[in-house]
Structure formats: structure tokens, C-alpha cells
Amino acid sequence: MIVVGVALAGSLGAVVRFVVDSALRARSGSSLPWPTVLINVIGSLLLGLLTGAVLFHDAPAEMLTVVGVGFCGGFTTFSTTSVDSVRLIVARRYGAACAIALGTLAITLVAVAAGLGLAAVW
Amino acid sequence: MSEGERPLPRALHLRPSALAAVAVGGLLGTSARYGLGRWFPVESGGWPVTTFAINVLGALLLGFLLEALIRIGPDTSWRQVVRLGVGTGALGSFTTYSALAVDTDLLLRDGYLLAAATYALGTVLAGLLATGVGIALAARLGERRSTS
Numbered sequence: 001m002i003v004v005g006v007a008l009a010g011s012l013g014a015v016v017r018f019v020v021d022s023a024l025r026a027r028s029g030s031s032l033p034w035p036t037v038l039i040n041v042i043g044s045l046l047l048g049l050l051t052g053a054v055l056f057h058d059a060p061a062e063m064l065t066v067v068g069v070g071f072c073g074g075f076t077t078f079s080t081t082s083v084d085s086v087r088l089i090v091a092r093r094y095g096a097a098c099a100i101a102l103g104t105l106a107i108t109l110v111a112v113a114a115g116l117g118l119a120a121v122w
Numbered sequence: 123m124s125e126g127e128r129p130l131p132r133a134l135h136l137r138p139s140a141l142a143a144v145a146v147g148g149l150l151g152t153s154a155r156y157g158l159g160r161w162f163p164v165e166s167g168g169w170p171v172t173t174f175a176i177n178v179l180g181a182l183l184l185g186f187l188l189e190a191l192i193r194i195g196p197d198t199s200w201r202q203v204v205r206l207g208v209g210t211g212a213l214g215s216f217t218t219y220s221a222l223a224v225d226t227d228l229l230l231r232d233g234y235l236l237a238a239a240t241y242a243l244g245t246v247l248a249g250l251l252a253t254g255v256g257i258a259l260a261a262r263l264g265e266r267r268s269t270s
Contacts, residue, residue, distance in 0.1 A: 003156065010152020011145045014215040018144045018206070022135035040219040047220040048227070069159070074152045074215035078177040078222060079184035082249040086185065086257065089250075105246055108223035116227065 002065055009070030013043075017075050032096055033084040036077065037104050043076035044108040048115020056120050076108075134202075143203050147211015155216050169237050170225045173218065174245050180217035181249040184209055185256025193264040 017039050024035035050068045053059035081104050088097035134140050155176055162172040187209050191201050222245055229238035 003153065006156045007149050007153045010156075010215050011148035011211075014148025014151070014211050015141055015145050017214065018141070018210050019135045022133065026133060040223075043220040044223040047224050051224055051228075069156055069221070070152055072220040073155060073218040074148050076219035076221075077214040078217035078219050078245070078249060079180040079213050079253075080210075080217075081219065082181035082246075082253040083184050083188060085250055086253040101246055101250060104219065105223075105242055108219055109227055109242070112220075112223040112227045116231075 002062055005062075005066040006070035009066050010074030013071040013074030013076075017077065033080075033100060036080050036084060037100065037107065040076045040081065040104055041107050041111045043072045045111040045115045047072040047076075048112035049119050050115075051112075052116040052119020053122075055116070057122070139203070140206050143207035144211040144214075147207040147209075147213075148215040149211075151212035151214065151216035154212075155218065167229070167232055167234060167237075169241055170221075173221050173225060174241065174248070177217045177222065177245055178248045178252045180213045182252035182256040184213045184217075185253035186260045187213065187256075189257040189260035190264070193260065 020039060021035045024038070025033075028035065047068050050059070050064050050072070054061055054064045081100065085097045085101040088094075088100060158176060159172055164170050164172055188205070191197070191205050191209075195201055197205060222242065226238050226242040229235075229241065
């Protein structure tokens with residue numbers, strides 16, 4: 001049964017990502033693909049919180065599987081970030097490409113640490 | 123309503139058909155990632171090879187898909203449905219950034235510094251390379267198609 005929950009939660013995560021990303025890209029005057037960065041950071045913060053809830057407060061592991069692996073996994077995306085970075089490299093915007101590729105990694109690591117930390121002191 | 127007053131087309135992300143394509147793709151991509159994670163589990167403290175492989179494969183396929191679609195024609199009709207369903211939905215949700223970040227932080231927390239660094243930087247670099255390979259493959263196939 002849990003596989004159904006994971007699949008549905010992942011589907012919902014993908015739809016929310018699509019709507020948020022499209023809405024932000026339409027409004028954004030920036031040529032940088034920052035909406036995907038934001039999505040990955042928010043999803044990582046949420047997964048950090050959930051992981052912390054299981055590690056430090058014995059929250060049910062099924063919740064982590066459905067919301068974490070399902071929703072957060074479907075909401076955040078690695079492939080789009082990779083394509084965004086390569087497109088910047090092709091456009092010879094090396095600084096921007098580095099900022100998106102390594103910046104996303106650095107900020108999501110901080111977001112997860114913040115989520116784990118918040119869960120620990122809750 | 124006269125011809126000049128036709129309303130603007132609805133934004134893509136508000137169209138039911140676009141949302142349905144992403145939802146179905148998301149269902150399949152997430153299920154595939156979850157299934158692979160169950161078949162090839164990585165023990166706590168281990169190098170997360172399954173998520174690495176998923177992310178790199180997904181990056182290659184998305185690079186290939188988007189480049190191929192651009193070469194086939196404009197982002198309309200079936201090409202747009204494929205881009206949203208297979209690209210944004212399936213490959214977008216097959217790959218994941220949150221698991222990459224959490225697994226890296228957990229490796230760091232448990233003192234596996236080398237594993238954390240090689241996993242995080244290795245995924246990002248291999249992902250960029252894989253995307254480049256995917257784009258180059260689609261470009262090559264497109265050239266062969268147009269010259270034959």
C-alpha cells in the first residue's frame with residue numbers, strides 16, 4: 001500500500017514543482033533559472049525536517065517514506081538543475097553555470113542542516 | 123467577441139492537459155525511483171550509489187529529450203505533452219535533489235567526510251557530463267536524420 005502513497009505524493013510534488021516553477025519563471029525578469037534553485041532548497045529543508053523528526057522524535061518511518069521519498073523527491077529535481085547548468089555553459093556564462101550547479105548544492109546542504117537542526121531542538 | 127478581443131491563451135501551468143501530463147509522469151518517475159531504491163538498498167553510512175545512478179541517468183535522459191524535442195520542432199502539440207509528461211513529470215521526479223542533500227549531510231554528520239565530498243561533488247559533476255552526453259547524442263542523431 002505504501003508504494004501507492006509514495007507514487008501519489010511524488011505525482012503531487014511534480015505538479016506543485018511545475019506550477020511554482022512556471023509561475024515564477026513567467027514573473028521573473030532574471031535570465032537565471034533561480035525558481036528551480038528555490039524549489040530544491042525548500043524541498044531539501046522539508047526533507048531535513050522530516051528526517052530529523054524520525055531521527056530525534058521517533059516519528060513514523062512510513063511518513064518519511066511517503067512525504068520524504070514521495071513528495072520531496074518528486075518536488076525537487078536534479079536533472080533540471082543539470083540541464084540548466086549545461087545550457088549556461090553552452091551560452092559561455094561560466095560564472096552563472098557554477099553559481100547554479102555548486103550554489104544549489106551548497107544551499108541545499110545548508111537547508112537540510114537547518115531542517116535537521118530545527119527538528120533536533122523542537 | 124470580435125477577433126481583436128480574443129482572450130490571452132491560458133498560462134501553460136493552468137491548463138488541465140499540461141497538469142495531467144506532469145501528474146502522470148510524476149507518478150511513473152517517483153515509482154521508478156522508489157522501486158530502484160527498494161531493489162538496491164544502501165546501508166546507513168554507505169555511499170548512496172543508487173541515488174547517484176538515478177540522478178546521473180535522469181540527467182542524461184533529460185538532456186537527450188529536451189535537445190531532441192528542440193530539433194524536431196516548436197514546443198507545441200504532442201512535443202509539449204512529451205516534454206511535460208516525460209521531461210518535467212517523469213524525469214523531473216525520477217531524479218531528486220533533496221535525497222542528494224540529506225544523504226550528504228547524514229554522511230557528514232556521521233563523520234564520513236570523504237564519502238560525503240565524493241558523493242555530492244561526484245553527483246554534480248557526473249550529472250553535468252551526463253547531460254552534455256545526452257545533448258550531444260540527440261544532436262548527432264538529428265544531424266544523421268537531416269543528412270540521410
